[in-house]
Amino acid sequence: MIYPNATRRIKITLSYDGTAYHGWQVQPGLITIQKVVEAIVTHIEGKPVKVAASGRTDAGVHAMAQVAAFSMGNPIPTENLKQAMNRLLPTDIRILQAEEAPAAFHARFDAKSKIYEYRIWREEVCPPFDRLYVHHHPYPLDEPAMIAASRLFEGEHDFSAFAAADPKDALGHSKVRQIFYSVLQRRGSCLIYQVLGSGFLKHMVRNIVGTLIEVGKGNLNSEQVRKLMEQTGGRCGATSPPQGLFLVRVNYE
Amino acid sequence: MIYPNATRRIKITLSYDGTAYHGWQVQPGLITIQKVVEAIVTHIEGKPVKVAASGRTDAGVHAMAQVAAFSMGNPIPTENLKQAMNRLLPTDIRILQAEEAPAAFHARFDAKSKIYEYRIWREEVCPPFDRLYVHHHPYPLDEPAMIAASRLFEGEHDFSAFAAADPKDALGHSKVRQIFYSVLQRRGSCLIYQVLGSGFLKHMVRNIVGTLIEVGKGNLNSEQVRKLMEQTGGRCGATSPPQGLFLVRVNYE
Numbered sequence: 452m453i454y455p456n457a458t459r460r461i462k463i464t465l466s467y468d469g470t471a472y473h474g475w476q477v478q479p480g481l482i483t484i485q486k487v488v489e490a491i492v493t494h495i496e497g498k499p500v501k502v503a504a505s506g507r508t509d510a511g512v513h514a515m516a517q518v519a520a521f522s523m524g525n526p527i528p529t530e531n532l533k534q535a536m537n538r539l540l541p542t543d544i545r546i547l548q549a550e551e552a553p554a555a556f557h558a559r560f561d562a563k564s565k566i567y568e569y570r571i572w573r574e575e576v577c578p579p580f581d582r583l584y585v586h587h588h589p590y591p592l593d594e595p596a597m598i599a600a601s602r603l604f605e606g607e608h609d610f611s612a613f614a615a616a617d618p619k620d621a622l623g624h625s626k627v628r629q630i631f632y633s634v635l636q637r638r639g640s641c642l643i644y645q646v647l648g649s650g651f652l653k654h655m656v657r658n659i660v661g662t663l664i665e666v667g668k669g670n671l672n673s674e675q676v677r678k679l680m681e682q683t684g685g686r687c688g689a690t691s692p693p694q695g696l697f698l699v700r701v702n703y704e
Numbered sequence: 705m706i707y708p709n710a711t712r713r714i715k716i717t718l719s720y721d722g723t724a725y726h727g728w729q730v731q732p733g734l735i736t737i738q739k740v741v742e743a744i745v746t747h748i749e750g751k752p753v754k755v756a757a758s759g760r761t762d763a764g765v766h767a768m769a770q771v772a773a774f775s776m777g778n779p780i781p782t783e784n785l786k787q788a789m790n791r792l793l794p795t796d797i798r799i800l801q802a803e804e805a806p807a808a809f810h811a812r813f814d815a816k817s818k819i820y821e822y823r824i825w826r827e828e829v830c831p832p833f834d835r836l837y838v839h840h841h842p843y844p845l846d847e848p849a850m851i852a853a854s855r856l857f858e859g860e861h862d863f864s865a866f867a868a869a870d871p872k873d874a875l876g877h878s879k880v881r882q883i884f885y886s887v888l889q890r891r892g893s894c895l896i897y898q899v900l901g902s903g904f905l906k907h908m909v910r911n912i913v914g915t916l917i918e919v920g921k922g923n924l925n926s927e928q929v930r931k932l933m934e935q936t937g938g939r940c941g942a943t944s945p946p947q948g949l950f951l952v953r954v955n956y957e
Contacts, residue, residue, distance in 0.1 A: 578719055579797065
């Protein structure tokens with residue numbers, strides 16, 4: 452069925468296992484989460500629908516609750532839309548909620564803050580059931596030093612040194628971001644890093660975690676981490692692998 | 705290197721994600737856990753080695769701690785053997801422990817009891833991260849009736865009605881098994897079934913859970929469940945799917 456005008460704005464909250472996907476964003480010839488979700492919504496609507504998320508997630512990165520939005524004319528109730536999407540989607544992508552949103556709602560521009568979590572498995576053997584959801588790092592690390600350094604990222608900083616080159620970023624765009632909390636903790640067999648920020652640059656969380664691991668190895672100290680946040684020309688040490696990273700929540704008004 | 709005599713008996717405790725495998729047992733033309741483990745041990749030993757487990761697990765069934773044993777001549781210390789195996793194995797199979805065992809140790813015949821766990825996800829939406837490790841059953845169930853019925857399996861019973869036809873079982877073999885505990889509980893979003901028994905027939909745990917689900921649907925009552933354990937000709941209602949099942953532990957002396 453063809454609906455002449457796209458009159459509704461729908462906000463969806465979705466969870467996905469990023470293992471099988473080349474990230475969120477549509478890329479020619481590659482399976483991405485956006486591509487799969489758009490195909491399902493397009494099928495329900497009967498004509499092409501664009502689905503825009505709060506931000507891209509990299510290949511292999513997971514989402515507990517990503518937010519995305521699209522416009523459609525189909526008057527299907529939101530609860531039925533959620534059920535229809537879950538019937539059509541593969542089980543590694545799940546719609547947790549579908550709701551009506553203001554016509555101008557934009558998942559990315561309206562987002563006020565986001566929470567990410569990164570999990571580092573510290574035991575010698577990584578359980579098979581966790582292997583796709585943690586970064587396995589069984590080698591010695593100075594965890595108290597890492598835990599202390601994790602707080603250095605809080606506040607307003609220029610994160611240029613922690614951003615991957617991103618062709619979509621216009622030159623001169625600010626790399627300053629506000630971090631409300633940035634906390635590494637030991638929980639059972641894991642080091643868990645949680646960060647709440649106004650926004651994140653490409654690879655920023657993975658670069659912060661990679662830097663904390665360098666601190667844990669003794670390759671960087673707090674002073675050097677602090678300096679990385681003052682300069683725009685430098686580069687942090689390392690990008691930690693994607694499978695330990697989860698987008699936990701996107702906060703709106 | 706070829707070792708002329710297999711003089712050591714090695715007991716390994718291993719964990720695996722059964723998703724990608726056609727069960728434990730070697731089957732021509734299919735990838736099984738036994739086949740992969742035997743290939744690794746054979747590689748380390750330099751000649752064919754047979755690895756015998758405490759019992760077969762079905763395709764898609766997981767193990768937190770399966771036990772298996774093999775003989776080898778290679779004098780590699782057990783800690784190094786464990787590390788070498790984990791380096792060579794895919795990450796969905798992990799060796800948790802390798803230890804020396806008496807020459808006559810047999811993982812199956814020496815096992816005194818086993819614990820299995822079965823997980824039923826009860827919410828409308830199954831999180832992507834749990835999809836391979838639960839049976840998703842979001843439909844109405846009389847959970848108190850199921851919880852009560854779960855205790856009926858305790859004690860010594862003839863489980864013929866709960867056993868899949870198994871060509872490896874000689875005719876006339878006893879189907880009587882001792883169940884020390886059999887408990888269904890609600891834990892968060894899951895119904896968790898845990899069972900400790902002297903031994904289990906093919907599909908027995910999945911058939912018990914399938915029967916409990918029939919009780920939850922109102923298709924069977926306690927009296928009918930009790931009767932199923934008294935007869936040798938009958939058949940229980942349903943086999944629950946494999947991905948919710950975990951072999952938790954194998955107990956020896």
